[in-house]
Amino acid sequence: MTDLARNLPLGDLLALGTQLRADITPETLLQDVADAIRRSLGYRRVYVRLRNADTDELEACAFSGIPEDEIVTLRERPLAPAEYQALLQPKNRLSESYLTPGETTPVPDGPSDHDSGTLLVPLRGRSDRLIGAIYVEPADDLAAIELPNIKVLEAIARQAGLALENARLAARTQRLLAKEQLLVELGREVSDTLDLDVILARTVERLKVEFQGSAIALLNDQNELEIVAAVGRIDEAARNVRLRVGEGICGWVVREGLPFLSNDTWNETRVTPAAHDIGTNQYIRSYIAVPLRTGGRVIGVLTVESDQVNAFTYEDVDLLEAVAAQVVGPISSARLYQEAQLLAEQVRRRNKVLEVINTLARMAVSTLDLERLLATVTAEIQQGFGYGHVELYLVDEERGELELVAQAGTEEPVTP
Secondary structure (H helix, E strand, O other): OOHHHHOOOHHHHHHHHHHHHOOOOHHHHHHHHHHHHHHHHOOOEEEEEEEOOOOOOEEEEEEEOOOHHHHHHHHHOOEOHHHHHHHOOHHHEEOOEEEEOOOOOOOOOOOOOOOOOEEEEEEEOOOOOEEEEEEEEOOOOHHHHOHHHHHHHHHHHHHHHHHHHHHHHHHHHHHHHHHHHHHHHHHHHHHOOOOHHHHHHHHHHHHOOOOOEEEEEEEOOOOEEEEEEEEOOOOHHHHOOEEEOOOHHHHHHHHHOOOEEEOOHHHOOOOOOOOOOOHHHHHOOEEEEEEEEEOOEEEEEEEEEEOOOOOOOHHHHHHHHHHHHHHHHHHHHHHHHHHHHHHHHHHHHHHHHHHHHHHHHHHHHHOOOHHHHHHHHHHHHHHHHOOOEEEEEEEEOOOOEEEEEEEEEOOOOOOO
């Protein structure tokens, strides 16, 4: 064992082990790892890339000894799978690690350039799947990349990989519990009412806890998507947008009956976003839309949005689909109830019209008192149709003018 490995401060490793077992976020955990490696092993520059589960890209997320301008560059340039697989070649291998050209300072390829390369140490989980990588740039002392010191670094990487997997599992468990709680509470809130506006408002308000903004759009009588409830950053111009089936992301979702996730709406090419330059729509960078489906047909969409790129994952899509399945039943029931109430009101008013007509017909054949007949006609119309005030005029043939002959209601008569 070299002096570097032999003189490694034991307290740093013990502290690192404690930190790795702590309940912290993956980013914080990796930052602790980067700082501990640089402090304990004497490497001058350390940074960590974490694999994005959705894109498989390696994204830089923790840095120690890296200048700010290089941090910006590293963050802005994730490594695609083809790029990092090209680095993991047998010619670059040292133990379980790889000596590769640096990312920020071009250097010759190959393991012979030990004094100028970057040591890439894979982070792997229990299944040996790559979940990230630690990049270290050794000091000028070549002892830093001798096998015993690399073994120490790989031991830390293995511990970090397992801890990272545990942290992700814990975070996923918390998200699942939060999802279940959201669904249970939302189900309770939307199932105890038939008021459509209340159901829609409760749904988007509940989603506001998890997302920056959300909205529900339903197909109206013109078969256009119309926003009926929204929270977050939305102005009247954006709220008044109407979309045809097949138009924009939401129209596509209705037509296809499938969810859609865009983590960069400004550069979206699969579906052309509609009305993206209207009102507050111009600030939307990430967007999810899922169908509201009932009885084999789509009646609308449930959407969430963010003003940040890459704000969502497919776990968010799963959550929204679960929410959509939870609320579409109450929404359909409330709409049917509204339609039934409207139909009942129409029937009631029609029956009242027939009742008024029958009353007037009986009155017409039962009296010759014109003044009484006209007063009764006016009162029946006012009460039967629910008007606030009714006036009846007859033409005075001698003067050629309208003359008020009867009125009913509480308002003052209007001069014709």
